[in-house]
Amino acid sequence: MNSIPSLPQLGWRPFFQQQLTLDELGEYQVGRVVEQHRSGVVVMGEQGQQSLTQSPNGERVCVGDWVLFDDNLKLHRCLERQSLFKRKAPGTKVDTQLIAANIDSLLVVCSLNNDFNLSRIERYLALAKEAEVEPIIVLTKADQCEDVEDKRQQVQALDPLLMVHAINGLDPEYLQELAGYCTQGKTLALLGSSGVGKSTLVNGLMGAEVQSTAAIREDDSKGRHTTTSRALKWLPQGGLLMDTPGMRELQLSDCEQGVSDTFSEITELAQQCRFGDCSHESEPGCVVQQAIADGTLAPRRLVSYQKLMREQALNSATLAEKRAKDKAFGKMIHNVQSQSRHRKKGY
Numbered sequence: 001m002n003s004i005p006s007l008p009q010l011g012w013r014p015f016f017q018q019q020l021t022l023d024e025l026g027e028y029q030v031g032r033v034v035e036q037h038r039s040g041v042v043v044m045g046e047q048g049q050q051s052l053t054q055s056p057n058g059e060r061v062c063v064g065d066w067v068l069f070d071d072n073l074k075l076h077r078c079l080e081r082q083s084l085f086k087r088k089a090p091g092t093k094v095d096t097q098l099i100a101a102n103i104d105s106l107l108v109v110c111s112l113n114n115d116f117n118l119s120r121i122e123r124y125l126a127l128a129k130e131a132e133v134e135p136i137i138v139l140t141k142a143d144q145c146e147d148v149e150d151k152r153q154q155v156q157a158l159d160p161l162l163m164v165h166a167i168n169g170l171d172p173e174y175l176q177e178l179a180g181y182c183t184q185g186k187t188l189a190l191l192g193s194s195g196v197g198k199s200t201l202v203n204g205l206m207g208a209e210v211q212s213t214a215a216i217r218e219d220d221s222k223g224r225h226t227t228t229s230r231a232l233k234w235l236p237q238g239g240l241l242m243d244t245p246g247m248r249e250l251q252l253s254d255c256e257q258g259v260s261d262t263f264s265e266i267t268e269l270a271q272q273c274r275f276g277d278c279s280h281e282s283e284p285g286c287v288v289q290q291a292i293a294d295g296t297l298a299p300r301r302l303v304s305y306q307k308l309m310r311e312q313a314l315n316s317a318t319l320a321e322k323r324a325k326d327k328a329f330g331k332m333i334h335n336v337q338s339q340s341r342h343r344k345k346g347y
């Protein structure tokens with residue numbers, strides 16, 4: 001394999017190409033961000049790997065972004081993204097933290113043993129939809145499950161168009177099923193709880209002995225071969241794998257659209273409810289409750305939808321808001337306690 005990948009191998013495609021003006025074509029190089037540090041970013045482009053200094057306008061970029069830079073390795077601008085995972089930066093009011101850009105497919109990994117949980121899958125689907133990334137469900141540990149087909153169908157029922165694979169991550173034959181998603185220039189990321197088999201899957205997709213050298217290799221200035229653990233890794237099949245701690249820690253926040261899209265049947269029904277702000281609990285003329293009564297909507301779906309809507313709203317609240325709520329709550333407890341003390345003392 002060439003040590004310097006071509007731009008298409010890195011995911012370059014017409015969507016990005018057509019964003020360049022003629023002037024920019026002549027003046028700047030393009031590269032994809034493969035690492036991110038406090039001081040700047042590392043990009044991979046036609047000249048190999050290069051470290052860039054931040055752009056003068058302070059534009060924020062993240063791993064996976066396509067950027068333009070000049071011969072002095074100064075960042076010029078970031079190209080429009082096809083998809084973006086982001087989260088609210090801890091402790092700030094409006095700031096968001098960019099996690100990963102231009103991911104094509106998200107492998108949502110969930111094991112088929114005791115850990116199997118439809119609501120968790122729905123949560124990941126909401127994250128994928130919010131980021132505008134295609135989700136693919138990978139159910140692992142099929143070898144440790146007695147009703148694989150039943151569980152697979154439960155997942156498929158969440159969305160008839162969803163790609164669902166039940167695999168044994170330890171068996172290379174099953175990994176072939178996923179090879180189709182790892183084609184040249186496609187960027188994948190993985191999401192799933194601890195222990196479900198993500199690392200096993202990564203190792204399997206990268207090929208066991210490729211693993212140690214799988215990060216895109218490059219001769220450093222001293223002529224040595226260096227291998228660093230980049231956030232963007234290269235799969236032997238030609239795809240790219242985004243593996244950042246930020247992806248693994250993603251939570252549901254600011255994700256109202258993603259949750260609505262994941263529960264589109266409920267969102268559609270809700271439009272016909274008599275009241276625009278129907279909570280679908282006990283209001284008259286609630287079409288969602290009617291669908292549950294008719295048996296066309298599983299009650300579990302409504303419970304899950306409401307739970308995820310609350311969860312994303314709560315996580316979206318800023319830390320300051322949370323503190324204020326905690327403080328108000330503390331005050332209330334204090335008042336109740338002191339009132340009861342007063343009562344006990346017979347005031």
Ligand SMILES: Nc1nc2c(ncn2[C@@H]2O[C@H](COP(=O)(O)OP(=O)(O)OP(=O)(O)O)[C@@H](O)[C@H]2O)c(=O)[nH]1
Pocket residue numbers: 140141142143144167168169170192193194195196197198199200201
């Ligand atoms: N039987 C069986 N075991 C599996 C399968 N996939 C993973 N395992 C095992 O499950 C355990 C956990 O797998 P990991 O790949 O480390 O899980 P992970 O999702 O990367 O976990 P974190 O690193 O904690 O996020 C390991 O002992 C794997 O060998 C599978 O399909 N079948």
Ligand SMILES: [Zn+2]
Pocket residue numbers: 270273274278279280281283285286287288289
């Ligand atoms: Zn309703």
